[in-house]
Amino acid sequence: MFEAAELGHKIDKPTYKKEEPKLRQALLDAQYELKDNGKFPVVILISGVEGAGKGETVNLLSEWIDPRLIETHAFYPPSDEESERPPMWRFWRSLPPKGKIGILFGSWYTMPIVNRVNGATKTAELDQSIEQINRFEKMLTDEGVLLIKIWFHLSKDQQKKRLKSLQKDPKTAWRVSDYDWELFEKYDKFKKWSEHTLRESSTGEAPWLVVEGADPEYRALTVGNYLLQNIRNRLDRENIKRQANAAPLLAPIDGVQILDRLDMTQKLPKKKYERDLEHWQGRLNLLSREKKFKEHSVVTVFEGNDAAGKGGSIRRVTSALDARTYNIIPVAAPTQEELAQPYLWRFWRQLPRKGHVTILDRSWYGRVLVERVEGYCSEFDWMRAYSEINDFEEQMVYNGIVVVKFWLAISKEEQLRRFKEREKIGYKRFKITEEDWRNRDKWDKYVTAVSDMVERTSTSLAPWTLIEANDKYHARIKVLKTLANSIEAAL
Amino acid sequence: MFEAAELGHKIDKPTYKKEEPKLRQALLDAQYELKDNGKFPVVILISGVEGAGKGETVNLLSEWIDPRLIETHAFYPPSDEESERPPMWRFWRSLPPKGKIGILFGSWYTMPIVNRVNGATKTAELDQSIEQINRFEKMLTDEGVLLIKIWFHLSKDQQKKRLKSLQKDPKTAWRVSDYDWELFEKYDKFKKWSEHTLRESSTGEAPWLVVEGADPEYRALTVGNYLLQNIRNRLDRENIKRQANAAPLLAPIDGVQILDRLDMTQKLPKKKYERDLEHWQGRLNLLSREKKFKEHSVVTVFEGNDAAGKGGSIRRVTSALDARTYNIIPVAAPTQEELAQPYLWRFWRQLPRKGHVTILDRSWYGRVLVERVEGYCSEFDWMRAYSEINDFEEQMVYNGIVVVKFWLAISKEEQLRRFKEREKIGYKRFKITEEDWRNRDKWDKYVTAVSDMVERTSTSLAPWTLIEANDKYHARIKVLKTLANSIEAAL
Numbered sequence A, B: 001m002f003e004a005a006e007l008g009h010k011i012d013k014p015t016y017k018k019e020e021p022k023l024r025q026a027l028l029d030a031q032y033e034l035k036d037n038g039k040f041p042v043v044i045l046i047s048g049v050e051g052a053g054k055g056e057t058v059n060l061l062s063e064w065i066d067p068r069l070i071e072t073h074a075f076y077p078p079s080d081e082e083s084e085r086p087p088m089w090r091f092w093r094s095l096p097p098k099g100k101i102g103i104l105f106g107s108w109y110t111m112p113i114v115n116r117v118n119g120a121t122k123t124a125e126l127d128q129s130i131e132q133i134n135r136f137e138k139m140l141t142d143e144g145v146l147l148i149k150i151w152f153h154l155s156k157d158q159q160k161k162r163l164k165s166l167q168k169d170p171k172t173a174w175r176v177s178d179y180d181w182e183l184f185e186k187y188d189k190f191k192k193w194s195e196h197t198l199r200e201s202s203t204g205e206a207p208w209l210v211v212e213g214a215d216p217e218y219r220a221l222t223v224g225n226y227l228l229q230n231i232r233n234r235l236d237r238e239n240i241k242r243q244a245n246a247a248p249l250l251a252p253i254d255g256v257q258i259l260d261r262l263d264m265t266q267k268l269p270k271k272k273y274e275r276d277l278e279h280w281q282g283r284l285n286l287l288s289r290e291k292k293f294k295e296h297s298v299v300t301v302f303e304g305n306d307a308a309g310k311g312g313s314i315r316r317v318t319s320a321l322d323a324r325t326y327n328i329i330p331v332a333a334p335t336q337e338e339l340a341q342p343y344l345w346r347f348w349r350q351l352p353r354k355g356h357v358t359i360l361d362r363s364w365y366g367r368v369l370v371e372r373v374e375g376y377c378s379e380f381d382w383m384r385a386y387s388e389i390n391d392f393e394e395q396m397v398y399n400g401i402v403v404v405k406f407w408l409a410i411s412k413e414e415q416l417r418r419f420k421e422r423e424k425i426g427y428k429r430f431k432i433t434e435e436d437w438r439n440r441d442k443w444d445k446y447v448t449a450v451s452d453m454v455e456r457t458s459t460s461l462a463p464w465t466l467i468e469a470n471d472k473y474h475a476r477i478k479v480l481k482t483l484a485n486s487i488e489a490a491l
Helices: A013-037 A054-064 A110-117 A123-142 A156-168 A178-185 A187-201 A216-236 A270-288 A291-295 A310-318 A364-368 A370-374 A379-398 A412-424 A426-431 A434-441 A443-457 A472-490 B013-037 B054-064 B110-117 B123-142 B156-168 B178-185 B187-201 B216-236 B270-288 B291-295 B310-318 B364-368 B370-374 B379-398 B412-424 B426-431 B434-441 B443-457 B472-490
Strands: A042-048 A070-074 A101-105 A146-153 A208-212 A297-304 A326-330 A357-361 A401-409 A464-468 B042-048 B070-074 B101-105 B146-153 B208-212 B297-304 B326-330 B357-361 B401-409 B464-468
Touching: A013 A054, A013 A216, A042 A054, A042 A216, A054 A070, A054 A101, A054 A216, A054 B310, A070 B326, A110 A123, A110 A187, A123 A146, A123 A187, A123 A379, A146 A187, A146 A216, A156 A178, A156 A187, A178 A187, A187 A208, A208 A216, A270 A310, A270 A472, A297 A310, A297 A472, A310 A326, A310 A357, A310 A401, A310 A472, A310 B054, A326 B070, A364 A370, A364 A379, A364 A443, A370 A379, A370 A443, A379 A401, A379 A443, A401 A443, A401 A472, A412 A434, A434 A443, A443 A464, A464 A472, B013 B054, B013 B216, B042 B054, B042 B216, B054 B070, B054 B101, B054 B216, B110 B123, B110 B187, B123 B146, B123 B187, B123 B379, B146 B187, B146 B216, B156 B178, B156 B187, B178 B187, B187 B208, B208 B216, B270 B310, B270 B472, B297 B310, B297 B472, B310 B326, B310 B357, B310 B401, B310 B472, B364 B370, B364 B379, B364 B443, B370 B379, B370 B443, B379 B401, B379 B443, B401 B443, B401 B472, B412 B434, B434 B443, B443 B464, B464 B472
Parallel strands: A042 A101, A042 A146, A070 A101, A146 A208, A297 A357, A297 A401, A326 A357, A401 A464, B042 B101, B042 B146, B070 B101, B146 B208, B297 B357, B297 B401, B326 B357, B401 B464
Antiparallel strands: none
16 A cells, blocks of 8 residues: 555645645635535544654645634543543544544554554454444544545655654754654554555545655645545535435334333332332442442433333432432433534533443434434434444443443333323423423334334343333332442443 | 521421422422523532531432433542643533533532641632632622522531441441541631631622531421522523623823834844744744643733734744644634633633643633624623633633733734735635624724723733734744743743
């Protein structure tokens, strides 16, 4: 992949002087159209060999185009807030909103390559990382992100020359650290694993552009034109609605859905409930105070039919916890800032630090439930959501987060009874809205959506627990018990 | 202040059972009105003696009212991201948006009191902290925040009893740490300095409510009713537009404004400019790479007439810096999330970590410039902004942030020339809009606003530098030189 970037590409100064103003103007125009259009963000990954002009190119771009519409993010050793979350968290928090350009200096490729070069990982692990990256990038591009990946390359000779010349000039000597020379010693290894990584991660949606970094004029025009071409192409093309390749899953031919198998008659007498409540709340409380708990965090998702008792169950959980350690996230319509980001962004930003519990009252599953049923997103969008969600949860679990997901199920009759009851009791009135009645009309569609969801996202890492919630006592105890046992298993 | 909270207040269970559902319903109603109204946030500070039921009360509130509209924040030892910013940063990032209730468990009062009790500070320093807090809280309440401050108190005997009884019960023993007993040893000191602090910080806008914490029913009803009364009061009252007590500053009687004193004829020949540019960019670059720089950060504000060359000056600064270390914040209309917060919130969230430079293309000074001139905010609002801004900048400077503020001034004639030129050159066209022409019509009003701003916010900690910008070369060099010298002085 690097041969074409070792040809000694060069642009002479007069040509550059002629081309530069035209390119600059076209880039500015494109940038302003991007802003006005406001439909997609541009993410530029800047990677490659040290000394190949990454910094200069970013500086130049900032001079050419309107720096107010660019964000540059560089990645140092993670802060403690970052290291307490999954590794991708820091990149999620650096994504630019729609209409803006974000330059990521160093990226999700850095650590996988560095670790392989240093021998900290095996090839199989590198390939696993690449596979995860590919899935992540597919999600980004499916979400409409224009992802531009630029690799700055220098041949071994060029790099040596470059480092030496930087070192000689007192104005640039600071840029060359011992670490750069250490890296240079490993040039061949770096080249090998970089090439491997680039090859495996150059996809149709987000190919790599490898740029020879030796000649400033050549690399500047190359990067500028590539950026221009990509933004223009996206701005000019017709917005074709994408369609999922596969049809939605078949409902079971015999008509038996997973929810049908629940024994909705399960009941707990009040006396037993009170004893169990005390037991499991005590258990949960003790667990949350164990030393080991400080190395984990908990994300628990409450989904369920309207009026299934999510709120009541959540309160039985929270009253077992120290108010300082949990946060309840009610998931409603996204804000303006959230709408300008990929779908999962607003959940990434809510991930707890170690030792904390995040309770989601509704969640990212909205995409495959209400958004699917109501047609708020396209089939293409909700069909891909299952695997995106699985990837998301996998990252959480691998980072020591205990993920516990509840579906609180009630029967259609029980729901009706509760709706009517709620309309009568003063302080419960707020819980019942017109929307609840409308949702009820789509009961069957929700049953299908829930069955698909459970089938496709109940994984060994983050299984769904279905809660028979016609009896509130039974439901609450099962929630508490499941949560406590899941945390215990993780500790 | 604590006598009335040592009377052994008690509510009997039957009364509580009768009152609780009514209170709960009224609170829920108020909470929903607050949400629908969406005009102000509620911030509840929970402070006081250990064992006085702070946690239980917060848990109870979460049960009573809709937890989806509450955020609870507790404050542990600061994270590294927090400790690299001014101490108030962590509280700013925990403020609830309009329409929501935020419970701050521990608050800006904790450290000043603890430090005084431990002898780490003197009384004068405690009083300084209280003075700063009062100014901060005044700003919050002026911004429309409903600030409710609750202090949970126990007499010495009560606290001892309470800690012992918590310790005896295996379910609550965990709550009592050695640290709590250590604190208990210092009960009298704590009481003394807490009382001092409460007395000095109980203002008309945000008085303290001291609650006797011994009886669960009493403290629950007291806190609940106080909360209800406050929210209701704010919801029900007519929204009276507040007026500043003082009239705006007089323009100088002789008509001479500070901007008139600038020698706008200053010029730099191109040759000299190029030499100076290299010199000062080199200087800036070297400074930014000094070891000591990693313990500081830089916030630099660019304000100026339209077309005064802010963008060009910013680029001369950034091209001297490593793209990884700076961020340019273009200040335009606030987002939805920003509008739901006090005015300065969106600037607090942008404060850099150590070793970083934040460049603001326009800034918080918009409030006393465009917002004042265009009437986007009331006189009451911009009149108080000067001291709020001074407080903000003081906090930055005390935390090792180098604050450098530029006003780029051009003459009215020069502006006209540049507007016309911009309209001709393609890639500069985006820089000139209808709004620029409209602003130009208000030239004199801006002169007054700028003069007031400089007079009232040019402090020894964060002085304004006025840049004569009719000659771009002169302007850019003066910016670079001032910035480099300011950083050097700080290191």
